[in-house]
Amino acid sequence: MVVALVVVSVGGCQWPRDANGTLDRVREGTIKVGVAHHSPWTIANDSRNPDQAPGGVETVLVQRLADSLGARVQWVPGGEAELMAALSERSLDLVVAGLDAESPWEQKVALTTDYLTTDMVVAIPAGAPTDIAGKRVLVREGSAEAALLSDEDATAVPVSEVPERPDGAAVLPNWLVNAAGLTDSGTHLSSTDHVMAVPPGENAWQSTVERFLLELDPDEVHRLLLDNHRAGA
The missing domain is CATH 3.40.190.10 (Periplasmic binding protein-like II)
Structure with missing residues (x-):
């Protein structure tokens, strides 16, 4: 009962x-x-x-x-x-x-x-080597990723805005990589859980x-x- x-x-x-x-x-x-x-x-x-x-x-x-x-x-x-x-x-x-x-x-x-989880990744032109050590990488100035590039032995190139379609390596959110005409190098610098x-x-x-x-x-x-x-x- x-x-x-x-x-x-x-x-x-x-x-x-x-x-x-x-x-x-x-x-x-x-x-x-x-x-x-x-x-x-x-x-x-x-x-x-x-x-x-x-x-x-x-x-x-x-x-x-x-x-x-x-x-x-x-x-x-x-x-x-x-x-x-x-x-x-x-x-x-x-x-x-x-x-x-x-x-x-x-x-x-x-x-x-x-x-949703988004990643800030190093994106590279198609066919370029995926190892970014020694590469110059465009990155938004003042961002946390600018400092993190040194841990990958890459050279950060700070810019006020990353171009719509960069000519070389650039730090981009993962959802923007393909639209920018680049590919994911496999180097992910940070993640955000929304x-x-x-x-x-x-x-x-x-x-x-x-x-x-x-x-x-x-x-x-x-x-x-x-x-x-x-x-x-």
């Missing part, structure tokens, strides 16, 4: 559960989404046109999530720090800002499981967001990244 009562009790509970009922509130309602500029993942509103929806890959994904829930999106632009503070206080339901799993905000908010952020304790809502993200086709996300890049994002 005791066992039966426990089973009924557990079976009558929704699990996972939200501390503040976020999932029930946003379904067929409004999702308040904070968005900080981090192109091409997020592109903040033009201050001269505040009613314009933000752009970027993650804003497209959020709109698809909202559509799947029959919800509308209320975009809240701002700096990453202020948006995370609002999220921790549950004034927002979601924050997108090109975040990675190593975000320092994980102590204050809940980060989703990573939905996540979104939700309020702490909203477990049913977080589970719903994660389920949506994990069902994404990585190739489709790569296509969105290329579309944004080609549009000059």
Whole structure:
């Protein structure tokens, strides 16, 4: 009899559960989404046109999530720090800002499981030797990868922007290598696991967001990244 009562009790509970009922509130309602500029993942509103929806890959994904829930999106632009503070206080339901799993905000908010991993790689012309030791490699100035090239015995050539189609070796995100007319040398300098952020304790809502993200086709996300890049994002 005791066992039966426990089973009924557990079976009558929704699990996972939200501390503040976020999932029930946003379904067929409004999702308040904070968005900080981090192109091409997020592109903040033009201050001269505040009613314009933000752009970027993650804003497209959020709109698809909202559509799947029959919800509308209320975009809240701002700096990453202020948006995370609002999220921790549950004034927002979601924050997108090109975040990675190593975000320092994980102590204050809940980060989703990573939905895509991107690598910064040394790309080379087709047929060139894959060993980059001694090679000059174009790399965006001020980037972490500029320093990492020395560990590969390569010479970093800092530039403000890596050309659209480099003539020689260059550091590029893996999703851009083929479009740049180059091939992956096999030297990967860094990786980023991409996540979104939700309020702490909203477990049913977080589970719903994660389920949506994990069902994404990585190739489709790569296509969105290329579309944004080609549009000059």
